[in-house]
Each structure stands twice: as C-alpha cells, then as structure tokens.
Amino acid sequence: MMKNTVTHFEIYGEQPRALADFYRKAFGWQVEQMPGIGYWRIQSGAGEGPALHGGLTHRAIPGLNGWMLFVNVPSLDETAARILHLGGSIIRPKTAVPKTAWVTIVADPAKNTFGIWQADPTAFPMPEPD
Structure with missing residues (x-):
C-alpha cells in the first residue's frame, strides 16, 4: 500500500x-x-x-x-505528533482495527476531521488503563 x-x-x-x-x-x-x-x-x-x-x-x-x-501512513505515532505540532488535534486516540491496522481520528487546524491509518496485521486492542 x-x-x-x-x-x-x-x-x-x-x-x-x-x-x-x-x-x-x-x-x-x-x-x-x-x-x-x-x-x-x-x-x-x-x-x-x-x-x-x-x-x-x-x-x-x-x-x-x-x-x-x-x-x-508509515507511522501512526509520528504522523499524529506531526499533526499536533502543525496545529491539528487528536479527536479519537490510537485504536486497533483487530488484525488489520491502527487508526487515529484527527482534525486539521480548521477542525476538518479525517483518519490516519497504519496497516498492521498484528494490531489488537490495547489493554485498558488501570
């Protein structure tokens, strides 16, 4: 891809x-x-x-x-950090699409939302924080 x-x-x-x-x-x-x-x-x-x-x-x-x-994107974490640095925001944090990809919903500085997607067949939901 x-x-x-x-x-x-x-x-x-x-x-x-x-x-x-x-x-x-x-x-x-x-x-x-x-x-x-x-x-x-x-x-x-x-x-x-x-x-x-x-x-x-x-x-x-x-x-x-x-x-x-x-x-x-090649790296979800790096791209999310770059979006924040450029004035964008995180709408929904990193989430697993089981055995498919990681996804984060973000917004640009004008509040237009879109998703960033990193394919990963080993993706699985992260443990809930304590």
Whole structure:
C-alpha cells in the first residue's frame, strides 16, 4: 500500500442497515455486511476502472456527520505528533482495527476531521488503563 495516500472512506449512521440499502439504490454500489459484526463493505464503481472503496458502520463519534477519509501512513505515532505540532488535534486516540491496522481520528487546524491509518496485521486492542 502506498504511503500518505487516501486508502478508503467510511460512512456513519444510527441505522447502518438502512444506509446500506440507500447507497445500493442511489449509486448501484455493492454493499455487503461482514459476518458477525455491524460493518458493511462498500465497493464503489466495481468493474469500471479505479475506484475508492469503503465501509459503513454505526456512528463512533457522536455528532460526527459526513463521510470520513483515511490516509495510509508509515507511522501512526509520528504522523499524529506531526499533526499536533502543525496545529491539528487528536479527536479519537490510537485504536486497533483487530488484525488489520491502527487508526487515529484527527482534525486539521480548521477542525476538518479525517483518519490516519497504519496497516498492521498484528494490531489488537490495547489493554485498558488501570
């Protein structure tokens, strides 16, 4: 995976099953629920050349509306520190996507939110602090 490129998007809502149906019908996207979890994979523009794919799930951050883009980075910790140094902020701290990646939700100085994503097949949730 190329570093510092947009990798995927996520769409959030209180009723993700209904949203999945909406995006299927609105754009003809392939939207399939992952077994056993409240997450749907989205394939946009399947078979029609390069396309950005994503997912759909329950809203993780209350009041956060819109779609979230994720940027693949070589080091989540270094990138988060650089974002803070440049006047950005951390919205949701480093979180594991089990056996897939580490993710942090950040904001730029204008408060625009996006995710930074470090692929890691060994990622697993960190222990809760005492």
